[in-house]
Amino acid sequence: MIALNAALDALFADSNIARDAVYIAEGGIPQLVRVVSRRADEVTGFGDARLWSETTRIDMRLAEVPEPRPGDRIEIEGEAFLIQGEPVRNSERLIWTVDLRPA
Template sequence: MPLAFESALELLFADPNIGRDAVYIADGGAPVLVRVVARRADAISDFADARLWSETTRIDLRVAEVPNPRPGDRIEIEGDAFLIQGE
């Protein structure tokens, strides 16, 4: 990874307005303190003749901290728990 890009990512994760402390728990593993960027945008999906609104949360992790996240692993941010559903 180019140094400039890596430095920019480090700044984003370190920024207190963007990055958050979290606990990553691999399925059956020990808790690990990590830094994450959480995006909580609403999603609108079409289903037949209806439009469905749902809250979504997408969480970015650094590969240096979590090299192999898997579905079933958990992330806890400020008391809220999120289950990894995809990569």
């Protein structure tokens, strides 16, 4: 597990992969965190139709944000987002993946 933690530290420290963000829990104080963005497009089936939508997802370390909740605010490079839906932890319980929507 020590090697995995070291790899995650390196990943989140790399300025080519991760960047600074401000996390604000609902009713809380702003906190500087590092995030890895995933701005992938998503295709969803609905009957015979296939719907395309832009998504904004980020990964955050559980060590920095222990309990993100829907409605919490994330600010990334001047853009404000709200967490929507329930955050999901990875299998090692070290990373949160959260869906965002513009605030």
